Amino acid sequence: LEPQIHLVKLATIDLGTNTALLLIAEITNDGTIKILRDELRSPRMGRDVDAQRRISENSFQRVKEVFLEYKEIIFQYNVEKIVATGTSALRDASNREEFVARMKSETGFAIEVLSGEDEALRTYRGAISGVKKLKENVAVIDIGGGSTELICELRFMNYNFFAKSLDIGAVRISEKFFASLPPTQKEIKNAKEFICEQLFSIPQEQFANTQLVGVAGTVTTLALLEQNIFVFDVTRVANYVLNIEAIEKWFSILSKKSPQEILSLTLAAEGRSDILFAGVQILFETMKYFHWSEITVSERGLRYGVALREFASM
Numbered sequence: 001l002e003p004q005i006h007l008v009k010l011a012t013i014d015l016g017t018n019t020a021l022l023l024i025a026e027i028t029n030d031g032t033i034k035i036l037r038d039e040l041r042s043p044r045m046g047r048d049v050d051a052q053r054r055i056s057e058n059s060f061q062r063v064k065e066v067f068l069e070y071k072e073i074i075f076q077y078n079v080e081k082i083v084a085t086g087t088s089a090l091r092d093a094s095n096r097e098e099f100v101a102r103m104k105s106e107t108g109f110a111i112e113v114l115s116g117e118d119e120a121l122r123t124y125r126g127a128i129s130g131v132k133k134l135k136e137n138v139a140v141i142d143i144g145g146g147s148t149e150l151i152c153e154l155r156f157m158n159y160n161f162f163a164k165s166l167d168i169g170a171v172r173i174s175e176k177f178f179a180s181l182p183p184t185q186k187e188i189k190n191a192k193e194f195i196c197e198q199l200f201s202i203p204q205e206q207f208a209n210t211q212l213v214g215v216a217g218t219v220t221t222l223a224l225l226e227q228n229i230f231v232f233d234v235t236r237v238a239n240y241v242l243n244i245e246a247i248e249k250w251f252s253i254l255s256k257k258s259p260q261e262i263l264s265l266t267l268a269a270e271g272r273s274d275i276l277f278a279g280v281q282i283l284f285e286t287m288k289y290f291h292w293s294e295i296t297v298s299e300r301g302l303r304y305g306v307a308l309r310e311f312a313s314m
Contacts (some may be wrong), residue, residue: 008311009036011074013067014086014303015111017145017171018272019047019068019217023303024077028312032128032131033304036077038234041066043242046089046146046171060102062065067107071110083310084109085121085302088169116165119302122151124163126304127215131296132239133163136213141286143279145171150202150287152210162206166198170218170272170279181274182256188281195282199289210294215301217272218279222250223297224268232268234299243294244287251277251284 007028014021024037043062045055067084090096090113100111102138114122120142139152146169153158153291177183177191223240224232254262259273269276286296 003274008081008314009077009079010307010310011077011079011082012303012306012310013070013082013109013299014300014306015045015086015090017061017087017089017147017169018042018044018050019145020045020063020070021301021303022070022073023307024074024079025304025307027135027307028155031052031129031308032309033307034153035189036093037073039070040074040271041069044171044271045270046092046143046169048175049089049092050123051091051148051175053094055095055099058193060099063192064103064106067103067109067152067209069259071107071109074241081310081314083306084110084111085119085122087302088114088116088144088165088172089165091116092146094106116147116149117163119147120151120163120165121161122305122309123149123215123302124151124153124305125308126300126306127213127298129304129308130238130298130300131213133296137210138213139207139210139290140216140298141219141283141295143170143282144216145169145275148173148282150207150286152167152207153211164202166201168195168198168282170282172277173278174275174281181277183277191278191281192285195285199286204290206291208288210292213298214283214295215298216285218276219295219297219298221266221268221276222247222283224266225250229268230266234239237297240297241294243298244284246294247280247284247287247295251280254280268276 022039025236026034123142124140142149151163254277
């Protein structure tokens with residue numbers, strides 16, 4: 001008898017500090033993810049959360065608008081389950097409970113606020129699901145708007161799992177250190193010191209001999225810039241390998257450009273042209289600190305990991 005194929009149709013929303021990402025997918029019982037729809041919007045929910053510790057009314061309205069748009073898209077696909085998750089900005093906001101309650105009553109979406117460690121685990125699972133050539137020991141970096149997650153799984157150590165969420169994200173660093181763009185050398189130096197201070201909480205040997213995989217907008221945009229591609233093309237992003245020399249080159253180039261000039265290099269920077277340099281600085285300092293010479297780009301991340309989690313529980 002042929003084994004029965006178990007198939008589940010799910011929608012997952014990843015509400016981050018800068019972006020709101022929607023995945024609609026079919027998952028089969030061998031864990032294969034068939035993408036039906038993958039959408040990105042940049043409502044910048046976490047604007048000023050680092051300084052104010054609150055999500056503003058304007059941010060609420062921007063997210064609500066995106067959620068209502070996503071609701072219409074999801075409705076077309078007859079999904080069995082919808083899961084929305086919130087990350088760093090929601091963890092940090094003093095009014096997160098009010099925000100979650102209002103979003104539920106005004107859009108119908110119940111947001112699950114993930115812990116930093118849970119976010120890291122789901123991001124890792126999602127990221128590696130799209131990588132073709134996985135080595136034995138893999139580390140994943142997810143540079144978000146409010147935080148950066150670093151995760152590794154050391155398979156020879158009986159699947160020893162390590163996850164750390166650091167309070168360095170592209171929006172957070174931009175708002176904290178860069179009064180205007182391009183930033184001054186002093187601002188870059190101050191940001192570097194802050195980033196390195198956070199990295200020092202992890203022993204350098206923690207990620208020894210690991211293959212680095214990167215998710216989220218900083219690495220996908222860098223992959224497009226390095227290939228001189230103006231419009232986002234997932235086939236040119238997935239599994240692209242960037243070496244540290246290329247990242248250092250773009251760190252230097254972007255440090256001298258305004259958001260408008262960055263946008264003129266690639267449309268993929270839309271919604272992040274004012275935070276891209278901060279993201280690249282986080283990536284560059286992290287790779288130097290842990291002695292990574294290259295990074296493999298994955299177009300997948302948290303929303304894929306949450307979809308796999310939900311599939312496993314059904």
